[in-house]
Amino acid sequence: MDDWRHARLTAFVYDFGIEREWLGRIGGRLVWGADLSRFYRDIHDLRTRLEGGRILDVACGGGTAFRGLPEEGPHRYVALDLSPVMLRRARANARRHGLRDIGFVQASVTALPYRQGGFDLCLSYFGLHCFPDPQAALTEMARVLRPGGRLQGTTVVSGGGLRQDTVISLFRRGGVFGDVGSAENLSSRLAAAGLGEISVERDGAVAFFSARR
Template identity: 80%
Template sequence: MADWRHARLTAVFYDFGVEHERLGRIGGRLLWGADLSRFYGDIHRLRELANGGRMLDVPCGGGVAFRGLPKEGARRYVALDLSPVMLRRAQANAGRLGLPGIGFVQASVTALPYREGCFDLCLSYFGLHCFADPPAALAEMARILRPGGRLRGTAVVRGSGLRQDTVISLCQRSGIFGAVGTAEDLSSWLATAGLDEIGVDRDGAVAFFSARR
C-alpha cells in the first residue's frame, strides 16, 4: 500500500474529494452508494461538543472537521496525521477558517504520542480503511480516551454490493486503502478495543460509527 508520508498526489486528490462538500456528496453516491449528508451534518454538530473538551482528530487529513469548530471557546484540539502533505493542508485550512490554537502533530495512529485517558473525544473521519491494521488503530484511539470519552467516525466498509467491493479492491491495489473490513468487523474491532455503547450504521459502503470508553 502507499506510504502516506510521501504520497503527495494521492493525499491531495483524496483530501480534495472529501473537503469539497458538493463533490463529496456526488462521490459518495457514485463510488459508495451512500448519502454523505450525515457525514457533513455530523461535522457541523461538533460545535456542540467542542467547548471545553480535549479532542483528537486522527487522521485529520486536510482538516475537513475544522468547519465544525467554533472560532471561540476553550478547547484543546490536536490534528494528527502521518502525512506531512495533509498536515500542511490542514494548517492552511485552519488559517483560512480563523481557528487559532490547533495543535498539529505528525505521528502514526498505531503509536499515538499521548498518555492513556487524556482526550474527551476522538474523531476519525474516512481514515480507518487506509490503515494497514484497523484493530490496532482503534485500540490506540480507545487508549487515549478518558473513561466515558467518545469515539466518532466514518469508514468505508465491504459488503454493500459488488460494485462497491470492486472499487475497494481497486483502491487497495493502487495503495490508497489498507485493510477494509465489513460493518460487522468494525463492530467487533470496537468491542475488542474495550469500547461500549457501540453504534455502527452502514449506508452503502460507508459506516458511521460511535462508541464510548
Template identity: 55%
Template sequence: MRRSARGVERHWRHQRLIPAVYDFVVEHERLARLGGRVLWGVDVRAMYASFAEAGRLPTGAAVLDVPCGGGVAFRGVPPGADLRYVAADLSPMMLRRARAEAGRRGLPAVFVRLSVDRLPFPPSAFDLCVTYNGLHCLPDPTSAVAEMARVLRPGGVLRGSAVVTGAGRRFDALIAVFRWRGDFGAPGDVTDLRGWLSAAGLEAVSVSRSGALAHFSAVKPGGDD
C-alpha cells in the same frame, strides 16, 4: 495484499495525487455528495452533520482528530470555541493543508505527524476522538482503534466513518483496486467494525451504513452517568 505498517507509512508519506483530490472533494460538500453517491453509493450528509459534535463539547475539552486530512472536520468547531484540538496525520502534505485550513478558520489547533497505531499521548488524554475515512487505509484497524480508545477519557467518545466491504460487488471490486494500489490497508465489513470497537473495550457501539461507508460511534466506559 496485506501491507505492513511501515509499508503503509511509506506509501502515504509520499502519496500526493489521491490525498489532494480527496481533500479538494470533501472540502466542497456539494461535490462530495455527488462523488460519494457515484463512487460509494453513500449519502455523505450524515458525515458532515457529525462534524458539529466537536462544537458541542464543554469549555476546555480535548479533541483528537486523526487522521485529520486537510482539516475537513474543522468546520464543526464554531469560531471562538475554547477547545484543545490536536490534528494528526501521517502525511506531511495533508498536515500542511490542515494548518492552512485551521488558519483560515481561526482554529488554534496543534498539529502532529504520527501513525495512528502509535499515538504519543498518555491514557485518558481526550474527551473526543474523531477519525473520518481513515480506518480502511490502515493495515491493522484493530490496533488503531485500541490506541484511540486508550487515549480517550472515561466517558469519552470515538466517532468516525470508514469504507467497508460487503456493500455490493461493485464497491468490493473498487476496494480491491484501492488495496492493490496500496491506498487501502485491511478494510472490514460492518461486523468487523463493530468487533474492532468492542475489542477496544468501548461500549454503546453504534454503526450504520450508507452504501459502502459506515458511520460509527462508541463510548469509553467509566464516565459519570
C-alpha cells in the same frame, strides 16, 4: 499507508472532493452508494459538542472537520496525521478558517504520543480504512480516551455491493487502502478495543460509527 505518507496527488484528489460538500455528496453516492449528508451534518454540529473538552482528530487529513469548529473556545484540539503532505494542507485549511488554537502532530495512529485517558473525544473521519492494522488503531484510540470518552467517525467498509467492493480492491492494490473490513468486523473491532455503547450504521459502503470508553 506509504502512499498517503508521500503522495501529493492522492492527498490533493481526496481533499478536493471531500472539502467541497456538493462534490463530496455526489462522489459518495456514485462511488460508495452512500448519502454523505450525515457526515457533513456531524461535522457542522461539532461546535455544539466540544464543551471545552480535549479532542483528537486522527487521521485529520486536510482538516475537513475544521469547518465545524468555533474560531475560539476553551477546548483543546489536536490534529494528527502520519502524512506531512496532509498536515501541510490541514495547516493551510486552519488558516483559511481563522483557527489558531489547533495543535498539529505527525505520528502513527498505532503509536499515539499521549498518555492514557488524555482526551474526551476522538474523531476518525474516513481514515480507518487506510490503516494497515485497524484493530491496533482502534485500540490506541480507545487507550487515549478518558473513561466515558467518545469515539466517533466514518469509514469505508466492504459488503456495500459488487461495484463498491471492486473499488475497494483496486484501492488496496494501489496502496491507498489498508485492511478494509465489513460493518460487522468494525463492531467486533470496537468491542475488542474495550469500547462499549457501540453503534455502527452502514449506508452503502460507508459506516458511521460511535462508541464510548
